[in-house]
Amino acid sequence: MPTMIFVNLPVRELAASIRFYEALGGSRNPQCSDDTAACIVLSDAIHVMLLTHDKFMQFSPRPVADARATARVLLCVSAESREAVDGQVRKAMEAGGTPDPTPTQDYGFMYGRSYEDPDGHIWEVMWMDPAAAASGTAAA
Incomplete structure (x- = not known):
C-alpha cells in the first residue's frame, strides 16, 4: 500500500x-x-x-493556534502546469479563500502561488518544469 x-x-x-x-x-x-x-x-x-x-x-x-496570527506549517501541493496553479488559486478565491497571502514565486522553471482557507491555513500550489527537474537544471 x-x-x-x-x-x-x-x-x-x-x-x-x-x-x-x-x-x-x-x-x-x-x-x-x-x-x-x-x-x-x-x-x-x-x-x-x-x-x-x-x-x-x-x-x-x-492549544490550537490561530492560523491567521501564527504559522505552524505551510502546506504545498503540486500542479500539472502554470495554468493549473492559477486555476487552483482562482477556485480558492471563488470559494471564499484569500489569494496570494505569500508572494508569487516565478523562477521560469518553477511557478508557485498560495491561498488561505477560511481558517487562515496557507496552502501553496507549485508547478515545476519536469524537464528541468529531471536534468538537474532546476537547482541552478
Whole structure:
C-alpha cells in the first residue's frame, strides 16, 4: 500500500470548511466524517481531516493556534502546469479563500502561488518544469 498523508486541520466552522474544500475539488469520505470531523480526499495519497477545535484537542496536548496570527506549517501541493496553479488559486478565491497571502514565486522553471482557507491555513500550489527537474537544471 502506498504511503498516505493525512493533514489534520483545526477549523472553526466545519460546514463552511467542508464547502470550501469541496469547491476546490476534494470529495468527502463519509466513512471518516461525522459532526465533529470530515475527511476530504484530495488525491489517492492526500487526505485533509477537518476537525472542530474540540475534536482536534483530543489529539493534541497543545492549544490550537490561530492560523491567521501564527504559522505552524505551510502546506504545498503540486500542479500539472502554470495554468493549473492559477486555476487552483482562482477556485480558492471563488470559494471564499484569500489569494496570494505569500508572494508569487516565478523562477521560469518553477511557478508557485498560495491561498488561505477560511481558517487562515496557507496552502501553496507549485508547478515545476519536469524537464528541468529531471536534468538537474532546476537547482541552478
